[in-house]
Amino acid sequence: MFIIKGNLCADRVRLGRALQKPPMTQEDLARRIQLMGASDITKLTISRIEQNQRHVCDAELRILAKALNVSMEWLVGDEAEI
Numbered sequence: 001m002f003i004i005k006g007n008l009c010a011d012r013v014r015l016g017r018a019l020q021k022p023p024m025t026q027e028d029l030a031r032r033i034q035l036m037g038a039s040d041i042t043k044l045t046i047s048r049i050e051q052n053q054r055h056v057c058d059a060e061l062r063i064l065a066k067a068l069n070v071s072m073e074w075l076v077g078d079e080a081e082i
Contacts, residue, residue, distance in 0.1 A: 014069035
């Protein structure tokens with residue numbers, strides 16, 4: 001049996017924000033995602049994702065990757081560091 005607690009992308013979302021030039025705040029990321037059409041993603045949502053308090057569905061993973069300009073594979077740790 002394979003059990004996952006939290007989500008696979010928490011650390012990578014945080015790292016992806018930090019690697020932006022200039023570094024992106026949770027508010028910045030939420031705003032960018034909202035401009036892409038996902039109005040239900042807020043700063044609180046980003047915070048909860050990064051703290052492993054909220055799961056991320058596949059559609060959210062796709063929009064997080066696009067907003068951070070990384071691949072979905074990188075977000076879940078299947079690709080090496082940028």
